[in-house]
Amino acid sequence: MIARLLKKGGAAATLQEDPAGFAEIGGGERDTIRLRGVTKVLGAGRKQTLVFDRADAEFPRGVSIGVLGGASSGKTTLVNLLNGNQSPTEGRIDCGMSVSWPLASRTIFTKRFSIRQNVRFVSAIYNAWPPDMLDAVTDLGKIKRQDLDTALDLLPDELNTRATISLCLALSFDCYVVDERVALGNKPFRDLVQEKLLEMRGDRSLIVVTRTAQTIREMCDECYVIIDRKLQKFGSKGEAILAFRGATGGQDLSDPLGE
């Protein structure tokens, strides 16, 4: 990046042409997440693992895209790369949208703190107004006011999940990432979350990273499959599911209903 800046007459010149700096420095489009030749190596020394090898992909806004991958194929690493939790070892990610944390993640909230403290902390990080976020969490997650000030480790896991997902939806990200599970918790809540996500589909992006073909069929418009450490795009969901089955050698029977 520094070399590119110097080549074009310095950072000052670049910023003068484009005050936001995105067009010159990022070079990517807004409302799109683009992976360009992304290589990711996890761990160090003897534990080094090559997860992605020069992978390319594009996730535009307003489209629900599924990514199918077998066990240990790098799905969670992809989620971490997309939301900026990890950086690529080589290659580049142009991120033109704000990306959520994995929707059903249980580790966003610190268990020693209450829901109120956790919501305040996350709201402060994302520059949101904490009282509004608390209202959204209590309304959407159906959490009673008396539970807001109890430490999470004293509450059932269900409440943690509902609070995390509700806050994630309330923060209004441009792109929601689903890692394996759309939502945890009781069925009415899961249905509500799925409904909310489908409602947002026209305006926001949804990236569903899973090994369950049924989820792809229900929620996605397009589909990538992680094969040989690369992201391969297919013309239709059916082709993608067949390729996924072929790549996992038919052993990964993650779709209970079958084709």
Place this chain on the structure above:
Amino acid sequence: MTIWANDRSESWFVAAARNQVRTVIALVGTEASARFARKTFGVVEEVGGLAIVVAGLAALRYFTGSRTHHGMPMVPFLTCGVFIFWTFKTTLSQSSTFASAKARYEFMPRVTQLDVLIARSIVNTLFYVGLALGAFTAFYFIGISDWMEQPFLVIAVLLVSSLLGFGVGMIFGAINTFAPFFRTIQHVLMRVLMFTSGVHFIWPEVPYMFRWIIIENPLFHLCEFIRSGYFVAYESPVASSLYLGVWITSTLAIGLMCERLCRPFYERDRRRATENEDPFALDGL
């Protein structure tokens, strides 16, 4: 690298700086709560530890017959040195905790390892500066010593001590990443530093044969500065702000580079699914 788009009304650098400041402020509250709220005796333990060290060193000086020096009462004299060393030591240990820094916020994309280290160091610094000011105020009201001659210099020296600890801590954290046995050496090093950093002596007391090495220790300069700021009776002949500046700039620069280089080593392989896992056990669908 990952390039993020941002609001067109502000430059990418301003946007990034705002994000980081917001994150650090949020983390300071959380880390302070994590450090003190659930540990009722935590603060008492830390104050007790400091009091024991001051009492031990005071006893050492009392029994050797040197109860005051250059008009400086013994307890505040030792407390100044102990606070400098403790602020440095504890900030160092907080900023070298690379492994646990990101682990607690592993799914929070906006929280980086450096943010957590900065927040922990700020909490630690505020705690020790507050404790030092409380102790010095107590000494004044009890009648052990006069009020500080230059209170802002005293606070500044404590902050600088913490800054030095932050830089050195990140370098030590990086060394610990590749050579975990270094932690043992670090403990020994801290004990050696404790007795060679001027915690319980000043420049005129240093034997001539050791002066060439003592003068190289930046903590000794800090101890000299704090005593010059606290006591009317003492003015250090050797303390150099330029020397300290060089130390702090270089340790911070090297430390920040080390932290950035070590960050990938703490990115964990978070794959949960294995071949043995029951594929039908996916709840939520």
